[in-house]
Amino acid sequence: MVFEFVAELWIWDARRADSWTFVSLPVDASEEIRDVAAGPRRGFGSLRVRATLGASTWQTSVFPDNSRGCYVLPVKRAVREAEGLRPGESATVTVELIDL
Numbered sequence: 001m002v003f004e005f006v007a008e009l010w011i012w013d014a015r016r017a018d019s020w021t022f023v024s025l026p027v028d029a030s031e032e033i034r035d036v037a038a039g040p041r042r043g044f045g046s047l048r049v050r051a052t053l054g055a056s057t058w059q060t061s062v063f064p065d066n067s068r069g070c071y072v073l074p075v076k077r078a079v080r081e082a083e084g085l086r087p088g089e090s091a092t093v094t095v096e097l098i099d100l
Helices: 015-020 028-038 077-083
Strands: 002-010 022-025 047-051 056-065 072-073 090-097
Touching: 002 022, 002 072, 028 056, 028 090, 047 072, 056 077
Parallel strands: none
Antiparallel strands: 002 090, 022 072, 047 056, 047 090, 056 072
């Protein structure tokens, strides 16, 4: 499954000092992922993905965020710096599930 979307980068409030930065997957994509990924999952309900943002591609996991009602994707500092992005800015993101 592959999803492409535009999303704003945001900082996780609980870890603001560490500047954990994420994008939220669209709710409809998150619902589709929940439907196909039903059953026991790894830690925190995470799913492994291949993510692409601009010219940067990396492997990580998406995590369900009950407060937002969607999955969230961490965007590591190296990617943000390579792409010249800061929290509050938007980017086109592609997420491919790789462990279903």
